[in-house]
Amino acid sequence: MTESPIRVGVLGARGRMGATVVKAVEGAPGLEVAAALDAGDDLAGLGAAQVVVDFTHPDAVMGNLRHLIAHDVHAVVGTTGFTDERLAELRELLAPKPGLGVLIAPNFALGAVLAMRFAAQAAKFYASAEVIELHHNRKADAPSGTSAHTARAIGEARAAAGLEPGPDATTSEVDGARGASVGGVRVHSVRLPGLVAHEEILFGGEGETLTIRHDSIDRSSFMPGVLLAVRTVVSRPGLTVGLENVLEL
Ligand SMILES: NC(=O)C1=CN([C@@H]2O[C@H](COP(=O)(O)OP(=O)(O)OC[C@H]3O[C@@H](n4cnc5c(N)ncnc54)[C@H](OP(=O)(O)O)[C@@H]3O)[C@@H](O)[C@H]2O)C=CC1
Numbered sequence: 001m002t003e004s005p006i007r008v009g010v011l012g013a014r015g016r017m018g019a020t021v022v023k024a025v026e027g028a029p030g031l032e033v034a035a036a037l038d039a040g041d042d043l044a045g046l047g048a049a050q051v052v053v054d055f056t057h058p059d060a061v062m063g064n065l066r067h068l069i070a071h072d073v074h075a076v077v078g079t080t081g082f083t084d085e086r087l088a089e090l091r092e093l094l095a096p097k098p099g100l101g102v103l104i105a106p107n108f109a110l111g112a113v114l115a116m117r118f119a120a121q122a123a124k125f126y127a128s129a130e131v132i133e134l135h136h137n138r139k140a141d142a143p144s145g146t147s148a149h150t151a152r153a154i155g156e157a158r159a160a161a162g163l164e165p166g167p168d169a170t171t172s173e174v175d176g177a178r179g180a181s182v183g184g185v186r187v188h189s190v191r192l193p194g195l196v197a198h199e200e201i202l203f204g205g206e207g208e209t210l211t212i213r214h215d216s217i218d219r220s221s222f223m224p225g226v227l228l229a230v231r232t233v234v235s236r237p238g239l240t241v242g243l244e245n246v247l248e249l
């Protein structure tokens with residue numbers, strides 16, 4: 001007997017990522033598109049979707065997730081903007097739903113996940129670390145979700161190793177010139193037409209630097225991770241943050 005396909009709904013389906021996800025699901029064995037909704041559409045239109053993929057907007061995603069959890073629909077989320085408070089609320093909403101899964105990934109590209117892991121490994125060996133993220137100029141949020149996740153992981157590794165803040169002689173600064181501090185790590189955001197999604201993680205130490213760079217040159221780079229997450233979330237209850245947990249890195 002053949003298994004029935006997983007019914008997938010897409011929120012943000014007319015957007016850059018959502019439209020790419022709809023095509024990827026259409027071409028994926030064992031999955032079918034149950035609904036493709038965008039801003040202004042009634043969430044009741046998700047119908048019998050078992051898993052919903054959300055690539056919408058940081059201001060919209062929590063409302064969508066509250067609806068999905070209340071209706072026992074698994075969620076795969078690429079949308080950025082998750083704070084500790086938002087994650088705590090999701091854990092609370094999921095607590096009485098033991099079979100339900102929500103998987104949030106700041107970045108679904110394999111190389112980006114690996115770059116974050118390599119950066120966390122390198123962090124304790126260098127006096128200083130800074131992150132530069134470069135994106136297309138239609139992006140709503142800065143810094144990117146990926147760079148914030150990266151910076152927090154570096155900050156945690158530095159703290160665990162007992163490292164002091166990196167040496168920095170700056171005494172006079174134009175506002176923002178040294179970037180934003182995330183988890184104690186400086187993050188610099190570049191926005192340019194022509195770019196897709198890029199990240200450089202720079203480490204500096206005695207007489208050397210190390211640069212880890214990842215480039216998504218096309219949104220197809222995110223699709224294997226999204227499809228893996230859709231297939232995984234139906235049997236992975238609770239809240240998962242980061243594709244590294246699914247890849248078991
Ligand atoms: N995790 C990852 O690997 C990746 C994450 N992202 C993130 O995904 C998000 C979307 O990015 P991108 O596709 O480039 O953005 P787009 O602006 O191209 O697409 C977002 C779409 O969502 C729609 N939308 C807004 N609110 C809602 C809502 N409440 N319900 C349904 N649809 C809604 C928008 O409509 P309208 O324009 O009318 O508002 C738009 O069509 C961002 O947060 C981005 O950072 C992006 C790439 C990879």
Ligand SMILES: O=C(O)C1=N[C@H](C(=O)O)C[C@H](O)C1
Pocket residue numbers: 080106107135139140143144145146147196197198
């Ligand atoms: O908006 C984007 O494009 C991207 N958003 C995510 C982020 O903010 O990290 C993932 C990727 O960088 C593309």
